[in-house]
Amino acid sequence: MTHPLYPKGSDPLLVGLAGDWHGNAGEGCAAILRLVSYGADIIVHLGDFGFWRDDMTTRDFLMDVERILAESDLNLVWVDGNHEDHARLNELPVDDPTGLRKISDHVWHLPRGYRWAWHSKTWMALGGAHSVDRQRRTPGFSWWPEETLTDAEVAYGERPGRVDVLVCHDAPTTDLIPGMNESNWPAEEIRASVAHQARIRDVVETVKPSVLYHGHFHTRYEADFIYESGETHVVGLAHGGARTIDENVVVIDAVTLWPVV
C-alpha cells in the first residue's frame, strides 16, 4: 500500500484545503470537484468534516465523498472539528505504518499532533474546538466531550523540530476574524471557546508556524497574527454553505505554503 499522504510516491505540488462540510454530501462533492479543477494533488480538510454518528446520512456522505475522490484519483486527509462523533473516531485504530486513521480508501483522519513533511516543510494537524451550542446538544448523540484539546495534546507542540504550517479546526484568536459576534451564546460557552482558542495560541507560540489554516467560524479571511515571539499568517476558510464555493476552499503551493487560488 502506498502512504495516503504520498499516494504517487512523491510530494504534492498543490494542496487543496477545505472548510466545514458538516456531513453535507452536496457541499463536499462540489468542493472536491472545484479543487480537482484547480489541479490539487491532495485535499486537507479542516474539520467539521462530517464523521458523525453512524446513521444513513453519515454513511451516504462518507460513501459519496469516497466515490468522488476515487473517481478523481485524489486522497483527502482531515483534522477533526468539534462536530464529529469523537467516541467513534477515537475507537478506530491508528494504522501502524502511517499513523493515520483509515476511514475509507481515499479518506484518512489526521490524529491531533500528527506531523508530516512535504518538500521539507513540516505540517502539524491539531483538531478540536468547543461547541458554543453545546447546551442544545445531547452527549453521545450530538456532542462529545472529546471535542476539545487535552493538556497532553497541547503538549504535542513541544515535540522537537520546527513546524511550518499548522492545520487546525479552531483559530488562535477570534480577534482577527471580521464580523465575529458571539454575543448571542451563553457567556460560559463563550468563555470556554476563548479558553480553547488560547490552547491553539499556546501551540502557535510554541511552534511558531509561518502559516496556519483553520475552519470552524464559517468565514473566509486572511490576517497576520503577531505575538511576542513571532508572527503567523492565518487563513480561515468558510463552510460549504457559504455564498460561493471559493470561500470554502483554497489551493496552496506546497513549497511556499501560501495560497495560489
Ligand SMILES: [Mn+2]
Ligand atoms: Mn466547528
